[in-house]
Structures are given as structure tokens and as C-alpha cells.
Amino acid sequence: MDxxxxxxxxxxxxxxxxxxxxxxxxxxVICGVQKILNVTHGALYAFGAYLTATLLIVYFEAGxxxxxxxxxxxxxxxxxxxxxxxxxxxxxxxxxxxEDEHIVVLATFAAFLVLEDVLLLIWGTDAYxxxxxxxxxxxxxxxxxxxxxxxxxxxxxxxxxxxxxxYGLRRTTFGxxxxxxxxxxxxxxxxxxxxxxxxxxxxxVGSFLGALGGAxxxxxxxxxxxxxxxxxxxxxxxxxxxxxxxxxxxxxxxxVVGIARAAAVHMEPVLELFVxxxxxxxxxxxxxxxxxxxxxxxxx
Amino acid sequence: xTILEVDGLHAGYGQIRVLHGVGLSxxxxxxxxxxxxxxxxxxxxxxxxSGLIRPNGGRILFEGRxxxxxxxxxxxxxxxxxxxEGRAILKRMTVLENLKMGAHTRRDAGVDADIGQILRKFPVxxxxxxxxxxxxxxxxxxxxxxxxxxxxRPRLLLLDEPSLGLxxxxxxxxxxxLRGLREEGNTIFLVEQxxxxxxxxxxxxxxxxxxxxxxxxxxxxxxxxxxxQRTYLGKQAETTGNRQTRLS
Numbered sequence: 001m002d003x004x005x006x007x008x009x010x011x012x013x014x015x016x017x018x019x020x021x022x023x024x025x026x027x028x029v030i031c032g033v034q035k036i037l038n039v040t041h042g043a044l045y046a047f048g049a050y051l052t053a054t055l056l057i058v059y060f061e062a063g064x065x066x067x068x069x070x071x072x073x074x075x076x077x078x079x080x081x082x083x084x085x086x087x088x089x090x091x092x093x094x095x096x097x098x099e100d101e102h103i104v105v106l107a108t109f110a111a112f113l114v115l116e117d118v119l120l121l122i123w124g125t126d127a128y129x130x131x132x133x134x135x136x137x138x139x140x141x142x143x144x145x146x147x148x149x150x151x152x153x154x155x156x157x158x159x160x161x162x163x164x165x166x167y168g169l170r171r172t173t174f175g176x177x178x179x180x181x182x183x184x185x186x187x188x189x190x191x192x193x194x195x196x197x198x199x200x201x202x203x204x205v206g207s208f209l210g211a212l213g214g215a216x217x218x219x220x221x222x223x224x225x226x227x228x229x230x231x232x233x234x235x236x237x238x239x240x241x242x243x244x245x246x247x248x249x250x251x252x253x254x255x256v257v258g259i260a261r262a263a264a265v266h267m268e269p270v271l272e273l274f275v276x277x278x279x280x281x282x283x284x285x286x287x288x289x290x291x292x293x294x295x296x297x298x299x300x
Numbered sequence: 301x302t303i304l305e306v307d308g309l310h311a312g313y314g315q316i317r318v319l320h321g322v323g324l325s326x327x328x329x330x331x332x333x334x335x336x337x338x339x340x341x342x343x344x345x346x347x348x349x350s351g352l353i354r355p356n357g358g359r360i361l362f363e364g365r366x367x368x369x370x371x372x373x374x375x376x377x378x379x380x381x382x383x384x385e386g387r388a389i390l391k392r393m394t395v396l397e398n399l400k401m402g403a404h405t406r407r408d409a410g411v412d413a414d415i416g417q418i419l420r421k422f423p424v425x426x427x428x429x430x431x432x433x434x435x436x437x438x439x440x441x442x443x444x445x446x447x448x449x450x451x452x453r454p455r456l457l458l459l460d461e462p463s464l465g466l467x468x469x470x471x472x473x474x475x476x477x478l479r480g481l482r483e484e485g486n487t488i489f490l491v492e493q494x495x496x497x498x499x500x501x502x503x504x505x506x507x508x509x510x511x512x513x514x515x516x517x518x519x520x521x522x523x524x525x526x527x528x529q530r531t532y533l534g535k536q537a538e539t540t541g542n543r544q545t546r547l548s
Contacts, residue, residue: 183393190372190376190382190388
């Protein structure tokens with residue numbers, strides 16, 4: 001293998017890993033705190049992409065300052081995180097915390113299907129393309145090959161998200177309360193932590209991260225029906241590999257899947273998807289709880 | 301002055317009723333012990349008082365206010381702090397983080413000073429400030445759990461089986477600590493299976509049997525009660541040896 005191929009695989013892998021981390025970290029945070037597998041996460045991603053693409057098209061037609069586009073992405077993600085997050089958590093999940101986990105998965109899956117149709121109602125079946133931010137940042141040559149700076153900036157964004165999350169969890173009171181709920185829910189309650197509030201805020205943050213993934217990805221893709229499904233499946237794979245509820249797990253899971261996929265794409269393209277699920281199957285066989293989650297006795 | 305008054309309390313889990321009309325009262329500054337066999341409802345009673353279980357009926361007055369409908373985080377804010385059974389600490393956080401978490405409801409500036417005070421009270425914790433709580437010994441974990449609860453500056457401390465699974469020497473140490481806490485003016489509601497130790501320490505005690513208060517009295521009276529001796533202290537007719545053959 002020549003060194004140029006290696007560089008391409010590493011950079012492509014890193015970019016793809018960043019994308020995976022952005023979409024899976026919110027899922028794993030919700031999973032860790034609320035102990036639910038939230039399928040609606042895919043819809044949040046899709047909503048983030050659609051809303052951002054629409055707003056960007058309007059924004060660039062109006063001819064406002066170009067770099068404000070990044071602000072548009074952030075605002076739509078915050079807006080969706082709060083609005084959809086509150087609706088889904090207060091309207092649906094709140095009533096299901098005492099139910100069996102399988103029922104919760106089914107309920108979030110049902111909500112996901114409903115949200116997918118809401119997307120179709122609002123935006124129809126047309127594809128939306130808002131590639132201006134991608135053009136705006138230009139390209140860089142690495143190892144004599146051009147890479148989109150926009151894709152590279154995704155690595156930076158994930159790194160920033162990762163650091164903020166790490167800092168937020170380890171160094172702030174709310175983060176520590178969140179960790180406490182992850183480690184021991186009943187003890188946290190007895191210690192006076194308002195678990196209802198922690199659940200709602202966690203879900204808003206998780207939903208925001210899902211929407212942000214979609215918002216930032218929007219300029220790089222053609223936004224069309226079906227992107228939510230694709231993302232939720234990939235994000236599940238990453239979370240399963242890394243360990244449900246573990247942020248370092250999501251990070252490592254994304255890197256493993258991202259680089260493996262890039263290697264497949266450049267060396268044996270037919271294996272692109274196979275390689276992801278092969279890793280997942282392998283992890284499930286040797287370490288069913290995922291790479292980073294501590295082993296837990298299963299509740300019957 | 302009465303700090304807690306429980307009256308006609310019914311509670312349980314779903315269809316299963318555990319408490320059938322429990323009544324008791326606790327006066328400021330005393331240690332009240334609650335003894336009873338496994339499954340009598342001791343832990344359920346504590347969880348109901350602290351708001352983790354919503355009762356089916358009855359009243360709980362804390363400093364004159366009815367707290368029966370309040371969730372746990374509100375009762376903690378009001379000053380009721382519970383140390384749950386087992387090692388009620390966050391094992392994957394450090395000793396210092398656990399103590400800080402104990403004070404998370406407080407907004408005042410005295411938190412750091414209180415941490416210093418707790419560390420002086422429990423010197424073993426002082427040496428292990430940055431150690432993960434899960435790596436402490438059982439007795440140290442129990443002391444941390446108590447220290448953590450004290451960080452909330454509770455007006456009423458609920459302790460669930462603090463001696464559970466600890467070596468006799470450590471148990472002695474824990475009970476000495478509790479005595480010290482009373483001297484500082486703390487009010488403690490102590491649930492224990494180790495009936496003898498609990499009643500020796502407590503000012504007053506209650507015996508819970510199948511979800512009802514079967515007996516109440518001063519710690520000494522209960523220790524001398526033939527029924528209590530037979531059932532909870534494992535004494536035969538002649539009380540000579542200290543060997544306990546506890547029923548449980």
C-alpha cells in the first residue's frame with residue numbers, strides 16, 4: 001500500500017468518523033441517561049438537514065454575509081433541539097419510563113415514522129441542495145489530492161463538540177448530576193437530583209446534537225427523503241460497537257467504523273457497508289455490551 | 301419539638317401493600333431507631349418519607365408541613381436526607397466529587413468549609429480525597445455516604461442499615477460517629493437490623509412488624525422488653541452470653 005493511499009484513507013476515515021460521531025453522540029448520551037434507545041434521533045438529523053438547507057437557500061438568495069451561514073446552522077439546530085426535544089420527551093417518552101425497554105424502542109420507532117411523514121408533508125419529495133457553505137471554504141491539497149475544507153472542518157466541529165461535552169460532564173454541576181443519574185438513578189433521586197428535569201434537559205441536548213449533525217451535513221449532501229433512516233442505522237451501529245451510553249465509546253466506535261469504511265471504499269468498494277456491520281457483529285460476539293460500557297447483569 | 305410526624309401511612313409497590321397505617325414521631329436532636337425483620341417494611345418506610353415512593357394514604361408532616369405529595373428532590377431541599385441501604389455513593393466518582401455532589405442543592409458559600417469539616421470528621425476520607433469511591437473499603441464507603449448526606453446540611457438524617465455487611469469493629473466506629481453526630485445536634489432516624497446496637501444508641505425506638513408499628517418506647521425499655529429480646533436480640537430465657545442467634 002503506498003503512502004498516498006494511506007493518507008487518503010486516514011483523512012477520509014477521519015472525516016467520516018466525525019460525521020458518525022456527530023450523529024451518534026447525542027444518541028448515546030440519551031441512551032446513557034434515560035436508558036432508552038431513541039429511534040427519533042434519525043428524524044432529528046433529517047429535520048436539521050431540511051430546515052438548514054431551506055434556510056440557507058433563502059439566506060444566500062438574500063445576499064447576507066456569507067459566513068453567517070454557520071450561524072444559521074447553529075440556530076436551526078438549537079431551535080429543533082428545543083422544540084422537537086420537548087415535544088417528544090414531554091409528549092411521549094415521559095409516559096414510557098416505567099415501561100419495558102422494548103416498548104420504548106417500538107414507541108420511538110413509531111414516532112420516527114410519524115416524523116418522517118411530517119417531513120414529507122412540509123418539504124415534499126424534492127431534493128434540496130444548499131452547497132454554498134461548501135464552496136465558500138474552498139479546497140486544500142493534501143498528498144497532491146484536493147480535499148473540501150468543509151469536510152475537514154467537520155473534524156474540527158466534532159473535536160469541539162467532544163471537548164465541550166467532556167468539559168460539561170466532568171467540570172460543571174449539571175454534568176456531574178447527569179453522570180450521577182447515569183451511574184445510579186435511584187441514588188441520584190435520593191440525593192435530591194430532580195431526575196425529571198435532568199431527563200428533559202438531556203433529551204434536549206441529545207436532540208440538539210442530532211439536529212446539528214444534520215444541519216452541518218446539509219451543505220455537503222443532497223437533502224432528500226430517507227436520510228434519517230440511513231443515519232439512525234449507522235448511529236446504532238456505532239453506539240453498539242462503542243457501548244450504549246458511553247461517550248468515549250461513541251468516539252472510538254466512530255473512528256473504527258469511519259476508518260474501516262474509508263479503507264473499504266478505497267481498496268474494495270463493494271465491502272463499504274459490509275465492513276461496518278461486520279465490525280458490529282464481531283463486537284457483539286466478543287463483547288456484547290460494547291467496547292466501553294461496563295458489563296451489567298441483565299434485568300429480567 | 302417534633303420535627304417529623306407520620307400518621308396512618310399506607311404505602312407499597314404497585315399492587316403490593318407493605319405499610320398498613322404506620323405512625324411515628326421524631327423530636328429534634330434525638331436518634332430514633334427502627335428495628336424489624338427482613339420484609340417488615342423498614343426500607344419502604346424510609347423511601348416513602350423521603351419521597352421516593354408515593355404513599356397510598358396517610359400524612360407525613362415535616363416541621364409542620366405536609367410533604368406526602370413531594371418528590372424526593374423537594375424533600376432533600378427541605379432538609380430530609382437519606383443514606384440508602386448498601387453503599388449509597390457514586391462509585392465512579394472521587395471522594396471529593398461525592399462530597400460536592402452531596403451539596404449540589406446548596407447555593408451558599410460554606411460548601412468548601414463543610415467539606416473540610418467532614419474530612420476532619422473522617423480522616424480516612426481525607427487521605428483518599430482523589431480516589432474513586434468504588435475503591436474504598438466497605439466501612440470507608442459507608443462513612444463517605446454519611447459524609448455526603450451531611451453535606452446537604454440535613455435537618456433530618458435518614459439512615460438505612462448503615463452497619464450492613466461491615467465487620468464488627470467498623471460497625472463500632474460507625475455507631476461512634478452517629479453518637480458524635482447527635483452531640484452536634486443532628487436528628488437521626490436509624491433503620492437497623494442490628495437491633496441491639498441500634499437500641500443501645502437510640503433515645504427512642506420503634507418495632508416494625510409486617511407493616512405496622514408493633515411496639516415503641518425508649519431504647520432501654522425496648523432492650524429490656526421480653527418480646528423484643530426473644531425476637532430481635534436472640535436471647536434465651538437466661539441472659540448470660542452475648543452469642544446472638546438472630547431470627548431474620
